[in-house]
Amino acid sequence: MKYSHLNIILLIVIAISSCSKDPSIPNTDVIPLDIPNGFPNPIIPEYNQVTKAKIRLGKALFYEKGLSRDSSTSCASCHFQFAAFADPNTLSTGIDGRLGFRNSQALFNLAWKPDFFRDGGVQSLELVTLNPLHSSSEFDSNSADMIRKLKNSSYYVQLFREAFNDTVSLSNTLFALATFQRTLISGNSPYDRYIFNGNEASLNDAQKRGMNLFFSSRTNCSTCHSGFNFTKEGYFANGLFPAYPDSGRQRITLLETDRNKFSVPSLRNIEYTAPYMHNGEYSSLEEVVDIYNSGGFNVMNKDSLIRPLGLTADEKADLISFLKSLSDEEFISNPNFQPESE
Numbered sequence: 223m224k225y226s227h228l229n230i231i232l233l234i235v236i237a238i239s240s241c242s243k244d245p246s247i248p249n250t251d252v253i254p255l256d257i258p259n260g261f262p263n264p265i266i267p268e269y270n271q272v273t274k275a276k277i278r279l280g281k282a283l284f285y286e287k288g289l290s291r292d293s294s295t296s297c298a299s300c301h302f303q304f305a306a307f308a309d310p311n312t313l314s315t316g317i318d319g320r321l322g323f324r325n326s327q328a329l330f331n332l333a334w335k336p337d338f339f340r341d342g343g344v345q346s347l348e349l350v351t352l353n354p355l356h357s358s359s360e361f362d363s364n365s366a367d368m369i370r371k372l373k374n375s376s377y378y379v380q381l382f383r384e385a386f387n388d389t390v391s392l393s394n395t396l397f398a399l400a401t402f403q404r405t406l407i408s409g410n411s412p413y414d415r416y417i418f419n420g421n422e423a424s425l426n427d428a429q430k431r432g433m434n435l436f437f438s439s440r441t442n443c444s445t446c447h448s449g450f451n452f453t454k455e456g457y458f459a460n461g462l463f464p465a466y467p468d469s470g471r472q473r474i475t476l477l478e479t480d481r482n483k484f485s486v487p488s489l490r491n492i493e494y495t496a497p498y499m500h501n502g503e504y505s506s507l508e509e510v511v512d513i514y515n516s517g518g519f520n521v522m523n524k525d526s527l528i529r530p531l532g533l534t535a536d537e538k539a540d541l542i543s544f545l546k547s548l549s550d551e552e553f554i555s556n557p558n559f560q561p562e563s564e
């Protein structure tokens with residue numbers, strides 16, 4: 223196809239204007255996420271495409287203590303990069319030392335998640351922030367206060383302008399935070415290098431034996447922890463506690479058939495995200511594998527796949543070695559996820 227003169231002039235104008243960007247004009251160039259080998263296409267809403275300026279603002283907000291009522295707490299106070307953005311504490315501390323009621327979740331590969339929180343109470347990553355913002359045991363704040371504080375900062379006024387060509391607002395805050403979190407992608411573990419890049423040597427013999435156990439009908443681990451992200455994205459009762467004061471999915475649906483069910487967590491980076499389960503009551507992978515091996519407790523709705531497994535000490539050790547092959551060291555040290563100095 224031949225370009226008309228007009229089209230050529232237009233192309234030159236676009237090329238010149240994109241070379242000399244005025245920083246006060248929003249950077250609306252949509253950029254693709256960096257998708258690891260073997261991952262499907264992510265879910266990115268049409269109304270909130272990824273741009274560099276939104277990522278930058280979203281990261282600043284993620285580390286911003288001013289989002290909380292007394293400016294003491296940020297998202298990063300409960301989501302630490304060294305722990306794959308989970309929290310090494312059993313329960314996290316929000317403002318005034320208040321404890322929440324669940325163990326914090328790791329944050330990675332969120333661009334593929336259909337719903338959020340351990341009970342699936344929120345269906346959009348854009349809306350997740352409203353929860354910590356209003357929760358009395360997290361930020362204990364409200365949008366009016368948050369916006370007022372951000373508007374007082376020339377740094378944020380500038381970042382919002384660059385990202386949205388707009389002022390500080392609640393929706394822009396939610397969009398930027400969701401965008402930054404969509405860039406938290408983890409898919410470079412020894413397991414990935416073995417499966418997707420064909421690097422035989424990246425798993426040792428114990429890890430290979432453990433992998434076979436994990437994917438076997440002897441353990442059934444991979445029935446629930448399935449797919450590229452090691453979760454089938456549903457709600458199940460694995461029944462690893464004798465009693466469930468937190469009824470999980472039932473709190474949202476009010477159905478007795480959902481009592482004791484929780485979302486299946488990804489097992490990527492599991493070595494970094496201790497303690498484990500919705501209440502953070504198991505502190506090591508050894509404890510987790512022991513309790514699965516025992517078959518758990520007879521609680522309502524417990525899944526029939528959870529039953530005594532009869533694993534030997536060596537098999538348990540192999541299974542744990544395999545779980546540790548899902549660790550992505552690059553992810554927990556990636557400087558792109560660390561705060562910029564203002």
Ligand code: HEC
Pocket residue numbers: 284289295296297298299300301314315316317322324325326327328329332335337338339340341350351354355359360361399403
């Ligand atoms: C006081 C601690 C605390 C703070 C502050 C906090 N979180 Fe969380 N976060 C948690 C806990 C606990 C959960 C699990 C909650 C549940 O299952 O009900 C969670 C869950 C999440 C999830 C769901 C992950 C998934 O896989 O479903 C996202 C996303 C998230 N937080 C993002 C944020 C963002 C963004 C901020 C800041 C605006 C933030 N969090 C502030 C403790 C915290």
Ligand code: HEC
Pocket residue numbers: 340441442443444445446447457458459460483484485486487488489492495497498499500501510511514525527528541
């Ligand atoms: C019936 C589905 C199911 C099966 C089978 C299953 N799991 Fe799970 N797994 C879950 C659910 C649901 C949770 C979250 C439970 C909670 O939050 O209390 C979980 C949590 C975990 C956790 C803790 C994750 C975290 O971030 O806290 C680990 C580790 C784990 N499973 C490993 C395994 C292994 C190893 C096997 C095989 C021996 C296995 N699972 C079999 C459903 C299952």
